[in-house]
Amino acid sequence: MKVSIITIGDEILIGQVIDSNSARIGQMIQDLGLRVNFKWTISDERSEILYTLSEAKTKSDIIFITGGLGPTNDDITKSILAEFFQSNLVFSEKNYSHLESLLKPRNIPITESHKSQCFVPEIANLLDNQMGTAMGLHIEQDQKIWFAMPGVPYEMEYIMKHQVLPLLQSKGLEKSSYYRTVHIMGQGETQIASVIEPLLQNKSQSIKIAYLPSLGYVRIRLTVDDNITPEIKKEVDQWIELISEKFGTAVYGFDDTSLPKELSKLISDNNLQIGFAESCTGGYLSHLITLIPGASQYFRGSIIAYSYELKTQLCGVLPNTLVEYGAVSEPTVIEMAKGIAKRLDLDLAISISGIAGPDGGTPEKPVGTVWIAVGNETDVKTKKLKLSKDRQRNIETSAYYAMILAWEWLKEHY
Amino acid sequence: MKVSIITIGDEILIGQVIDSNSARIGQMIQDLGLRVNFKWTISDERSEILYTLSEAKTKSDIIFITGGLGPTNDDITKSILAEFFQSNLVFSEKNYSHLESLLKPRNIPITESHKSQCFVPEIANLLDNQMGTAMGLHIEQDQKIWFAMPGVPYEMEYIMKHQVLPLLQSKGLEKSSYYRTVHIMGQGETQIASVIEPLLQNKSQSIKIAYLPSLGYVRIRLTVDDNITPEIKKEVDQWIELISEKFGTAVYGFDDTSLPKELSKLISDNNLQIGFAESCTGGYLSHLITLIPGASQYFRGSIIAYSYELKTQLCGVLPNTLVEYGAVSEPTVIEMAKGIAKRLDLDLAISISGIAGPDGGTPEKPVGTVWIAVGNETDVKTKKLKLSKDRQRNIETSAYYAMILAWEWLKEHY
Structure with missing residues (x-):
């Protein structure tokens, strides 16, 4: 079983949108023992799309198409599929009822461009999409299975989860990857x-x-x-x-896990309460932890202490420490961690202070210098990082190293 | 001028890695008046790579290849390029000096697998990469221009910026897109x-x-x-x-901007000091704002108030408000915004409280209910959102609507 993905949209090619959809499809078919073998990203152009549909048909058994099912004039996937499968484009009452059921409760009038979404290739089965107006399409011909879905990630994901995966599951396909x-x-x-x-x-x-x-x-x-x-x-x-x-x-x-997930599990399993004092990471560490469902059970909160005042008034750093050692220093991150551990009554506190860049460095503390402290009110472990000149990369790396240090500290203490 | 990208790596196909590289390449060539016309993502397999190299040669004038230049056994791009261009794979002293210059200062010994990275197709010019051991490759043959770069995003970006773009610029190519x-x-x-x-x-x-x-x-x-x-x-x-x-x-x-960037500019232009009280967004809004270089000039900090205690003790919400209206309510977000505006001495405060999900909803306040307040100590504007059941989507949407509300409030007040 060979699987292909065709992603349609100029916005992906020119880089206005990052294609997260195909990664998600790749993840979602893993449980069926399937893997993606080939992926094309192409322009909203008829000839390119037709050419790629032929290529995909030659090289694969299952083909996922995303993009171009929306209500506007640049959405041409359905008409091209009709041409490719030599099938008529017909008005679908099912699709119209779907539109009504979504738009009426929200008092949105059904416009002509909405109605144009209801023309679908006669050969296609429609796949329900509770997240948006564009329904998915399912076509089988010449032993090949085709799915066309909208490019909006949560709409694609809804159709995959509720329609496509159960359908593929029911076919009892041979597993082709482990x-x-x-x-x-x-x-x-x-x-x-x-x-x-x-x-x-x-x-x-x-x-x-x-x-x-x-x-x-x-x-x-x-x-x-x-x-x-x-x-x-x-x-x-x-x-x-x-x-x-x-x-x-x-x-x-x-397998399909991440450091934030595993760290959160370790914290939750030990019934701990945690919180952070973030300076240079600006909330990114808190974001990674609060993305995990159930975080409110163990995450009390954080102080994003970008300014001196927040470091002293809310985190409890002594003004003298900032004057003597600076905001990016071991004594400062130790006081930040111990300070919030006490103030927020935490079992595990993480503090991070650094120079994310691109400016703000000095010869002694160049851009990319980051201090991390991890621990509780009495026992703290620290680490110094020397990172790059790239702001985003420094923020992300600091958050990951803070989680690694927290992991090590927890393994020593629990 | 037609441009193609070939991204090599099973990790992209199976969804372990999201391909942000090709979006970045698409953005970076825009200033040259070039656009990407076609993109393939393929497996680390010799026959697939050779097939796609031929396809790309037929369909395009400039071809970017990413991935497979690393030091391990799964990195086979260079040997396949040698085969495709019928060129010998030769040991490059230039590449070896590059390795030495990167590894010696960090006291990392040069291993056999490092040395294997120094074998390159004789036809290729090497492109400097100060971010990692794998140098880029530049090949010209039959009026086609080829670039091969490592798949690690900041390495790819370094080579694009410092080597590839100046090289293409110097060729005075005809602009093919606006x-x-x-x-x-x-x-x-x-x-x-x-x-x-x-x-x-x-x-x-x-x-x-x-x-x-x-x-x-x-x-x-x-x-x-x-x-x-x-x-x-x-x-x-x-x-x-x-x-x-x-x-x-x-x-x-x-053009190439974003709401966080434009909001930050508006705040900075008006010399304002800002800060947030985030509950359900868990630091995501702070993260979006602190990703922008120079944020420390106007961003004081935030309180990520996940727990009741932080909402009352640090944000100044009255315990009675939480009891009477709940944490997800208009009175609570108003007190959060006014509270931190006062406490952190802010010109603009944003507060967000909601039920991100997937659990935690009630019939009166289902998952996806979010309250936002924006303003200063005396004058606050609020908005209620009814979002989805998807945690990540709710976090992201809430942060964006908070920025929209802040934009509107600022336009009314400044």
């Missing part, structure tokens, strides 16, 4: 590879190793494509376990 | 289209309109591909101006 991932923090790709390559030298040829470096962590993935037997799956699982043993406490999780 | 964008907040795509379509009915055929809806705002883009004359550019600019006049204060910016 992969496992182990997450390792605080070490570089080359360093990790130098341990893993000799460790896995006797693995079966059909198992591929991939390294996915990110800021502060690396994901190692073992993949088998084709011939998915219970034996090869077991072998993959055993290698993953062996890697995990080898790297010990640097391993924070497996 | 586009302008106007950003409109607080209105839906269909609503906006129903105004714009009649307004622009006399535009030249070669100008295409595209609508890019996001959470809380829509970007409208006018594009011309091919035959870029001064007249057609002027016409595009005039239509953009006309749309802008028609939508008045709902327009917050043009």
